[in-house]
Amino acid sequence: MIRILKLYKIFIVQHLKKLMEYRVDFLTGAGSFFITQITNIVFISIIFNQIPSLNGYLYNEIIFIYGFSLLPKGFDHLFTDNLWIVGWYVVRKGDFDRYLTRPISPLFHTIVETIQFDALGEIAMGLILVIYSSIKLALHFTFINIVLLIIAIIFGALIFTAIKIACAALAFWIKQSGSILQIFYCTSDFARYPITIYNKVIRGIITYIIPFAFTAYYPANYILRNGKPLYCIGGVVLMSIILLSLSLIIWHKGINAYESAGS
Amino acid sequence: MIKVQNVSKEFKKVVKESGLKGSVKSLFSRKYDIVKAVNDISFTVAKGEILGFIGANGAGKSTTIKMLTGILTPTKGEIEINGQIPYKNRKKYVREIGVVFGQRTQLWWDLPLTETFTVLKEIYQVDDARFKKQMDFFNEVLELKDFVKSPVRTLSLGQRMRADLAASMLHSPKVLFLDEPTIGLDVVVKSNIREAITKINQEEQTTIILTTHDLKDIETLCKRIIMIDKGTLIYDGSLLDMKNKFGKFREINLSLQNNSDINMLRFKEDLNLNSDDFQIKSNKEKITVIFNSQKIGVSDMLSYILTHTNIADISVNDVNIEEIVRRMYK
Ligand SMILES: Nc1ncnc2c1ncn2[C@@H]1O[C@H](COP(=O)(O)OP(=O)(O)OP(=O)(O)O)[C@@H](O)[C@H]1O
Ligand SMILES: [Mg+2]
Numbered sequence A: 001m002i003r004i005l006k007l008y009k010i011f012i013v014q015h016l017k018k019l020m021e022y023r024v025d026f027l028t029g030a031g032s033f034f035i036t037q038i039t040n041i042v043f044i045s046i047i048f049n050q051i052p053s054l055n056g057y058l059y060n061e062i063i064f065i066y067g068f069s070l071l072p073k074g075f076d077h078l079f080t081d082n083l084w085i086v087g088w089y090v091v092r093k094g095d096f097d098r099y100l101t102r103p104i105s106p107l108f109h110t111i112v113e114t115i116q117f118d119a120l121g122e123i124a125m126g127l128i129l130v131i132y133s134s135i136k137l138a139l140h141f142t143f144i145n146i147v148l149l150i151i152a153i154i155f156g157a158l159i160f161t162a163i164k165i166a167c168a169a170l171a172f173w174i175k176q177s178g179s180i181l182q183i184f185y186c187t188s189d190f191a192r193y194p195i196t197i198y199n200k201v202i203r204g205i206i207t208y209i210i211p212f213a214f215t216a217y218y219p220a221n222y223i224l225r226n227g228k229p230l231y232c233i234g235g236v237v238l239m240s241i242i243l244l245s246l247s248l249i250i251w252h253k254g255i256n257a258y259e260s261a262g263s
Numbered sequence B: 001m002i003k004v005q006n007v008s009k010e011f012k013k014v015v016k017e018s019g020l021k022g023s024v025k026s027l028f029s030r031k032y033d034i035v036k037a038v039n040d041i042s043f044t045v046a047k048g049e050i051l052g053f054i055g056a057n058g059a060g061k062s063t064t065i066k067m068l069t070g071i072l073t074p075t076k077g078e079i080e081i082n083g084q085i086p087y088k089n090r091k092k093y094v095r096e097i098g099v100v101f102g103q104r105t106q107l108w109w110d111l112p113l114t115e116t117f118t119v120l121k122e123i124y125q126v127d128d129a130r131f132k133k134q135m136d137f138f139n140e141v142l143e144l145k146d147f148v149k150s151p152v153r154t155l156s157l158g159q160r161m162r163a164d165l166a167a168s169m170l171h172s173p174k175v176l177f178l179d180e181p182t183i184g185l186d187v188v189v190k191s192n193i194r195e196a197i198t199k200i201n202q203e204e205q206t207t208i209i210l211t212t213h214d215l216k217d218i219e220t221l222c223k224r225i226i227m228i229d230k231g232t233l234i235y236d237g238s239l240l241d242m243k244n245k246f247g248k249f250r251e252i253n254l255s256l257q258n259n260s261d262i263n264m265l266r267f268k269e270d271l272n273l274n275s276d277d278f279q280i281k282s283n284k285e286k287i288t289v290i291f292n293s294q295k296i297g298v299s300d301m302l303s304y305i306l307t308h309t310n311i312a313d314i315s316v317n318d319v320n321i322e323e324i325v326r327r328m329y330k
Helices: A002-021 A023-050 A059-080 A082-090 A106-112 A119-136 A143-169 A178-192 A200-209 A217-224 A234-257 B019-028 B061-068 B090-094 B113-124 B128-142 B157-169 B187-204 B215-221 B239-246 B259-264 B267-271 B298-308 B321-328
Strands: B002-015 B031-045 B050-054 B076-081 B097-101 B175-179 B207-211 B224-229 B232-238 B249-256 B278-282 B287-292 B311-317
Touching: A002 A106, A002 B113, A023 A059, A023 A119, A059 A119, A059 A143, A059 A178, A059 A217, A082 A106, A082 A143, A082 A178, A106 A234, A143 A178, A143 A217, A143 A234, A178 A200, A217 A234, B002 B061, B031 B061, B031 B076, B031 B224, B031 B232, B050 B061, B050 B215, B061 B076, B061 B175, B061 B207, B090 B097, B097 B157, B113 B128, B113 B157, B128 B157, B128 B187, B157 B175, B157 B187, B175 B187, B187 B207, B187 B215, B207 B215, B224 B239, B232 B239, B249 B259, B249 B298, B287 B298, B298 B311
Parallel strands: B050 B207, B050 B224, B097 B175, B175 B207
Antiparallel strands: B002 B031, B002 B076, B224 B232, B249 B287, B249 B311, B278 B287
16 A cells, blocks of 8 residues: 555656646646636526526526536546546557556556646536535535535545446457547536436436436435435445446456557 | 467457448448467477577567567467466566567656656565665666666667666566567667676576567577567577578579579479478569578589579578578478
8 A cells, every 4th residue: 555655656746747847738727627617607607597496406506516526527537537548549559568567457557657637627616616505505514414425526436437447448349449438428417417307318327327427416415405325325335336346347358358559 | 487388369350341331331340350460389488598589570479478478368378487377367477577678668758767767666666775786787787877867758769778678677577578679779789788688697597588680689699599480480499500400591582584494493303402402482573592502502503593594683692591491481
């Protein structure tokens, strides 16, 4: 464990140095993210100027769900961004070779190599929105509420990670799975809104198949609608464990199917 | 120490039909071509041996190395190294090996070399004393000092290769796999690298398997070579034997005034040569005759050709052992 932290430290320090070098890049990354989010919020506000509530959800409740959805997504983004390049080109170009010749888990090795500080923008935005809407809604949080929400964020992030691992691993067979990963990742956008606005099919998909609803809507419902913690929070934990196990199986099978590349 | 038994590796290649229609079609029904990159290879290597793999481009050398290092899973056959199966107990197995691919670095692109070694020290859990000893050794034989502060991406090819070599040996592996460790290097760096390889082999009894297209590498480093052609092992033995067997072959290149004269060359009948002792290859203008100069001298061969044909141009060329062995086995 200490070894893992040491490795992480070296890579993070190195990453920070690089960011100093390319400061502009970091600023534009975080900046463009804020702009996108603000546009989204403005969009929601405009809609709510016409209709004061959506399927029984008030404006500020929607903001709460929206803000909360950014937290698991942001933490996953912060730590596991390297999975994207595995899907896009590391496998296809045969560069995955080097992860296989080191005595640490290739998955862990891939993941520690980058920390995506752009994600801090996502996390900050999420926190701002959650806090703002909580104040507006005059929500009271007990200690247990907060602990359970933190658990939901951690395991929610793992749902994202699991889906990314599984999609990235497809590249071991089909060489390039970046676009598949993109499609799956984008379905998480559905989960930023109360899922009651969707029809049964979509609701079923984002609850049980690609369970992004558990990364935002259900944990938020636990607070907003007094949802049962066993379902709202326990569901996140259960879903993430199931998905993570499945994705690890796919990943390991993928490594055995890995064909490298002629050089 | 290394046991390889009847190992084959096949790659599936998707056959793409041309045009947009073809691409759409291949989305739904994929046709595969099977490429046999390595075909039923067996050999063993003893501890402390340096073994050289040679063979033409695309022969299957890198694929073999990738199976030995656990990167690829063989389609058929068994590999056992240090009592372990590379692709099964990968994490444990790779602790005892070092790998260099001349074509692409194994190092982290943005990390300065010093940091790279720190990371590797953590990964392989090398203790401080050992680490210092190794670094001193590398500085001595590979002269890393001049560029240890630079990020890997800024290194020249020769510097990068030395860095890769050092990185592969930091944890004192029992077996070292070097796939074209001298590719693209100048004469001085090449000889530096050969020296380093020799030293490692002598001081630590490291078993080394390398591939190369440079026969000088083979001559200075390996007593034993394995030659692969189109995935098949065609020679396994000492370099000396190979030279005795094939080193006496000579090559004559000629062009004729009248191409049909080629039928006048009847080595079997007129010169009593066995079919292993010569080969004639012709394409439009050029004819190549390869023959064993122990069976028939170069001057006899020349005069035979000159008396039986009308020559436009003729030259006797240096032998490329690799090339000759390949042709003789076809
Ligand atoms: N990842 C891959 N997918 C499909 N075919 C491959 C792959 N890697 C190698 N091949 C094929 O396998 C054969 C052997 O390739 P390999 O790279 O082992 O040759 P090599 O002996 O190392 O050649 P070189 O001297 O050019 O490096 C070639 O025909 C090559 O096209
Ligand atoms: Mg090769």
